[in-house]
Amino acid sequence: MTEPHRGRNIAIVLGIVILLGVFTFGVPIVPVTYEEAYDVEVPYEVQIPYTTAESRQSTIASTSDHTLEGGYYLYWESSVPLGRDIEFSVSASDTVSLYIMTSTQYNRMRETGSFTPNEKQLSDVTDDKLGYHISSSGTYYFIIYNTHSGFLGIGKKNVGIYSASVKAFWQEEVTKYRTETRYRTETRYRVVALRVTLWELITGTYRR
Secondary structure, eight states: OHHHHHHHHHHHHHHHHHHHHHIIIIIOOOOEEEEEEEEEEEEEEEEEEEEEEEEEEEEEEEEEEEEOOOEEEEEEEEEEOOOEEEEEEEEEEEEEEEEEHHHHHHHHHHOOOOOOSOOOOEEEEEEEEEEEEEOOOEEEEEHHHHHHOOTTTTTOOOOOEEEEEEEEEEEEEEEEEEEEEEEEEEEEEEEEEEEEHHHHHHTOOOOO
C-alpha cells in the first residue's frame, strides 16, 4: 500500500530538482548592473591667429577758409615714415602750385627763393591732388604757393584756399583670430542592467 506514495514522492523530488536546475542553469532571474566604458568625440573651439593686411590712413595736416597773399606760400612740416602714400589736395579760388620737398630742398628754397629742385610738384591748379610715395623716411614739407605775385606789386592777387589737406595712406599687418572646431576623445561610463541565471552569477560566467 505504500509503494505508490513512494513513487509519487520520488516524482515530486525529481520535479523539484529539475525545476531548480532549470531556474539555476537556464532561466535568467537575477538582476545585475555594471559600468561600461565607451568613447565619444567631443567638439571644442580654439582661436587660431592669422595675419592680414588692412588699409590705414591719417591726416597729416589740413586747413580751410584761408587767404593766401600773392607771392606767399603756406606750408606744413611732418616726419613721414617709409612706405606711406601721400595725397596732397587743394581747392582754391584761383590757381596755386603744390610742392613736396625734403628738408634739404626746403632749406635751399629759403636761401635761393627757387622752388626747384623738389620731390614733386603740381603747377597752376585750382582743384586737384598731388600724389607721392615716400621711399625714404624723413621730414617733408608740403607747400601751397600763390604764384600771383605781380610785377613790382602790380597784379598781385590774393587767393582763397577753400580747403587743403595732406593725407597718408598705407597697408598695415594686423593679427586677427578665427574660431575653429576640433574634436577630442573622452571616455565616459554608463550603467548597464541585465538578468543572469543563478549559476552564471555564482560562477561569474555571464557576459557583459
